[in-house]
Amino acid sequence: MVDLEAGWREIPEGGLIVEAGNAVEYITGGWRAQCPVLDLEKCTHCLFCWIHCPDCSILVEETKMKGFDLDHCKGCGICAQACPVEAITMVTE
Amino acid sequence: MGRYVALDGNSATAEAMRQINPDVVAAYPITPQTSIVQTFSEFVADGLVDTEFITVESEHSAMSACIGASAAGGRVMTATSSAGLAFMWEVVYVAASTRLPIVMPVVNRALSAPINIHCDHSDSMGARDAGWIQLFSENAQEAYDNTIQAVQIAEREEVRLPVMVMSDGFITSHAVERVEIEEDEAVKRFIGPFRPTYPLLDIDNPVTYGPLDFYDFYMEHKRQQAEAIERAKEAVIEVGEEFGKTFGRPYGLLEGYKLDDAEVAVVVLSSTAGTARGVVDDLRGRGIKAGLLKPRCFRPFPSQEIVASLRDKAVVGVMDRSDSFGALGGPLFMEICAAFQAHGVRTKVVDYIFGLGGRDTTPDQIESVFRDLLQIAETGEIERLVNWLGVREGKQEVVTAA
Known part of the structure; x- marks a missing residue:
């Protein structure tokens, strides 16, 4: 992540981001008003949520739904809408 | 070769x-x-x-x-x-x-x-x-x-x-x-x-x-x-x-022509500088110390270099082949005025809007600019700061409010 105090001589020219994949360091979870909550008993691990999440915030291990990356989930609720078994509910934070 | x-x-x-x-x-x-x-x-x-x-x-x-x-x-x-x-x-x-x-x-x-x-x-x-x-x-x-x-x-x-x-x-x-x-x-x-x-x-x-x-x-x-x-x-x-x-063809930020000992100078970009060079030669032949400055680089604007080459002139006429409507004058004129002001130069500068839409700019017109400059040098009076060169004023008499 770039130093927010960096002066104009210390940053890449032309507005370029020369470090690949550094968006992961930008914590966007703070934008969230509603938080997804998973009911593992209902979840069938179909991974529709993983397919639909626009922020890659569905955590999956060995093809199983494990929860949410709340550092980057913006609380859009698309996963809850996409879930065919209503295993995800949105809760006001 | x-x-x-x-x-x-x-x-x-x-x-x-x-x-x-x-x-x-x-x-x-x-x-x-x-x-x-x-x-x-x-x-x-x-x-x-x-x-x-x-x-x-x-x-x-x-x-x-x-x-x-x-x-x-x-x-x-x-x-x-x-x-x-x-x-x-x-x-x-x-x-x-x-x-x-x-x-x-x-x-x-x-x-x-x-x-x-x-x-x-x-x-x-x-x-x-x-x-x-x-x-x-x-x-x-x-x-x-x-x-x-x-x-x-x-x-x-x-x-x-x-x-x-x-x-x-x-x-x-x-x-x-x-x-x-x-x-x-x-x-x-x-x-x-x-x-x-x-x-x-x-x-x-x-x-x-x-x-x-x-x-x-x-x-x-x-x-x-x-x-x-x-x-x-x-x-x-x-x-x-x-x-x-x-x-064998060196270039700089600007090019002066018979400028060093000139009393009055015209500043103009591009092809008109060629016509102006001929006018300078002609005037020099008649004993008038005329000079020409042709900026080559407009951005970045070589303000220091322009000031250095014009600061000792009595009067400078800037020729602008575009207007900046509603501004003090054409863009080249404004930059030069600003440069003079910033460097504490008190040389008089006047602007000539010319050649818009391909209007021909003749040696006679450029000579008329030099004549204006000589008159300003003599009287110290600038009649009009921004002039339109080669525009038809029409036959109607202009009535100016008192």
Whole structure:
């Protein structure tokens, strides 16, 4: 992540981001008003949520739904809408 | 050794482009630039260049394609005029802000309305704050030489900015002159190979171009741009000297003619400087100490150099081939006034708006400017700060309010 105090001589020219994949360091979870909550008993691990999440915030291990990356989930609720078994509910934070 | 050929300005520019052999040219035809891209497209069709020529549907797309190709890592050129440059507007800024060394001949033409295809400088003067380096050419030879030098200047590591190379529409672009065309190999050696910084096609080192940039970094990026175009001044000088050593025609930021001991001087860009030179000779023959200053580089504006060459003159007449409506005067006039003020120079300056929409500017008209300057020098009185040269005032008597 770039130093927010960096002066104009210390940053890449032309507005370029020369470090690949550094968006992961930008914590966007703070934008969230509603938080997804998973009911593992209902979840069938179909991974529709993983397919639909626009922020890659569905955590999956060995093809199983494990929860949410709340550092980057913006609380859009698309996963809850996409879930065919209503295993995800949105809760006001 | 170069060879002397009879070429118009656009053909000379197209020759320079053939020798530069850019990786990509994306362009749209517009009068009077058309014959540059038309001639160049023949070079492409004949296999004389390796260029990927992208025929786009508009100038906005032309510059957009150039930006993409330049970011990808290519040496890129386009060319335009007038409404074409105006249509590019949004992306002209993007090219400079993204620090892409694109070279673009601009064949100066008036802007509409009323519609007009002939020369004035409104098009490129409108783009003077876009962050591009701007070089003005007096004739076909300079259009050729400046196009070659522009590649070097743009690609300098400390600069990395796009360059516009201006020439006067029809006057320079379509008039056949004697031009020295250098050997292909010599031009190739002079410009050297293109070394892209952060090319998008380097897939092992992925980068992001054009991200969102808010209040937390935007201003730092603008500060960098200001620094880069300031550094371009030195680059223009160095490349001009190097060009002189290599090809025998040195270039600087500006060119004075019989200026050192002149009492009155005219400042004018591009082809009119040629006419003015003849007027200076004529006046000198009659014992009048007249001089001429032809700025070559308008952006970055060589304010110190202009002040140094004009500070001891009694009166300076600036000739502007465009107006900045509602402003103090034309763009060249305002810059020179500002430079004089900033450096504490009290030389009197007057402005002459001339040659709009291709209106002929005759030696008689330029001589009338010198006569005005001599009168101001004598009386110390400036009758009118901004004058329109060669405009019909009509027969009606002008009644001015008391």
